[in-house]
Amino acid sequence: MQITPHVHSLWLEFEIKTPAGERIPRFVTSYILAGDTLTLIDTGVASTASDIFAYIESIGRKPEEIAHVLLTHSHFDHIGGNGLIAERAGPEFLGPEAEKRMIEDLDYQHSVRPVGRMRDAVSGPVKLAGFLAEGDEISPGGVATQVIHTPGHSAGSLSFFMPEEGALICGDVLPEPGTLPIYESVADTLASLERLKALQGVNVLLSAMSRAVSRDEAVSSHIESGAGYMREIDGLVRQALSEQGDDVSPGEAAAFVFERLNLPPAGLIPIVLRSMKAHLDEGAI
Ligand SMILES: [Zn+2]
Numbered sequence: 364m365q366i367t368p369h370v371h372s373l374w375l376e377f378e379i380k381t382p383a384g385e386r387i388p389r390f391v392t393s394y395i396l397a398g399d400t401l402t403l404i405d406t407g408v409a410s411t412a413s414d415i416f417a418y419i420e421s422i423g424r425k426p427e428e429i430a431h432v433l434l435t436h437s438h439f440d441h442i443g444g445n446g447l448i449a450e451r452a453g454p455e456f457l458g459p460e461a462e463k464r465m466i467e468d469l470d471y472q473h474s475v476r477p478v479g480r481m482r483d484a485v486s487g488p489v490k491l492a493g494f495l496a497e498g499d500e501i502s503p504g505g506v507a508t509q510v511i512h513t514p515g516h517s518a519g520s521l522s523f524f525m526p527e528e529g530a531l532i533c534g535d536v537l538p539e540p541g542t543l544p545i546y547e548s549v550a551d552t553l554a555s556l557e558r559l560k561a562l563q564g565v566n567v568l569l570s571a572m573s574r575a576v577s578r579d580e581a582v583s584s585h586i587e588s589g590a591g592y593m594r595e596i597d598g599l600v601r602q603a604l605s606e607q608g609d610d611v612s613p614g615e616a617a618a619f620v621f622e623r624l625n626l627p628p629a630g631l632i633p634i635v636l637r638s639m640k641a642h643l644d645e646g647a648i
Contacts, residue, residue: 365422366576367528369506371395372569373418375411379480387629391440392571394532396525397422398504400430403454404523404532405571406444409486415444416451427452431503433495434458435534435571436520437465437472439481446486459512459519460494467491478634495521513559515552516545522559529566531582533559537589539572543630544596544620544638549645553590560586593648599623600642613639 365371373393378386393415396402401424407415416426429452434442436459445456445466458466465472467490473482495501497512511522513536522533536555538544546552559565560583568577568585577585603611603619611619613636620639621628 366567366569367525367530369397370525370528370530370532370567370569371397371418371422372576373407373415374574375407375414377408377410377484379484381479381629389440390574392569393444394569395419396504396506396508397424398506400504401426401428402431402433402503402506402508403429403448404433405435405441405534406432406448408440408443408481408484409447410484412444412447412451412486415448429454432456433503433508433521433523434462434466434491435522435532436517437462438517438535439469439472439478439485441534441571442466442487443481443485445489449487449489455492456489457493457495458491459521460496461519462517463491463494476634478632511558511562513555515548515550515555517547520555522555524562524565526564529564530569531559531562531565531567532569533571535571537570537572537586538592539570540588540592540595541624541626542572543626543632543635544593545634546593546638547641549593549597549638549641549648553593553648556586556590596620596624596638597642597648600639601647604643611643613637613643616643 376390391407393407394404419426432454469488495510499510501508509524513522516535520536524531565582568582599620600616603616616639
């Protein structure tokens with residue numbers, strides 16, 4: 364859907380099959396900056412590349428016009444279409460230097476960050492043509508874009524702000540209440556959220572883990588809801604420590620938190636346990 368004159372948001376649906384054959388429905392978000400050329404921000408998974416191409420055609424453009432792909436971070440559901448998009452359009456891929464290896468070496472990422480069967484949902488790999496870093500001002504296809512380093516969800520996570528559109532795309536850095544908590548650092552995530560909240564001129568917020576399009580006054584309350592969710596989880600981790608003792612493991616903390624927040628036990632995956640480890644290691648917030 365078109366959000367601002369040049370920014371489009373795409374919600375892409377897919378399924379992951381578990382080893383037991385169960386199908387888990389998921390969605391991912393990609394964005395298009397439709398300027399003189401097309402810029403894609405994040406590429407979904409392999410199976411959703413055709414949805415991206417179909418959307419581009421539905422707005423009267425051609426997939427071959429994709430000249431740049433900006434990656435917010437390296438997680439499989441944000442880079443999974445890379446290979447198919449490279450084949451179709453041959454764009455320049457740009458992303459955070461800190462996640463270069465995770466983006467370019469999919470088997471390496473799978474070995475250090477296994478996420479179920481997600482490796483099967485990824486096309487590619489591709490090479491990055493260059494890096495994006497804090498403070499960069501770029502203009503892909505003529506759409507002015509500022510790069511903001513917002514670590515926390517992952518070390519290199521980037522947000523993109525299009526000042527002429529008043530549009531902020533924050534990737535996965537904002538933990539959406541009710542979703543699986545996924546972040547490598549609690550303190551970095553909270554600092555990134557404060558940073559985004561203080562940004563001037565944001566009229567619309569697009570958060571990849573939410574279908575909500577928050578506008579105007581709703582922007583800062585949406586960002587605050589993510590910080591509130593982290594504080595709620597942190598409070599539960601402290602409660603687990605006081606009830607079960609100081610040697611609570613990330614798995615035990617996660618089970619405690621999941622039960623109280625009614626999160627699905629199938630979500631107790633390594634990347635979530637890492638979030639719990641961050642709460643345990645970093646201390647109370
Ligand atoms: Zn992610």
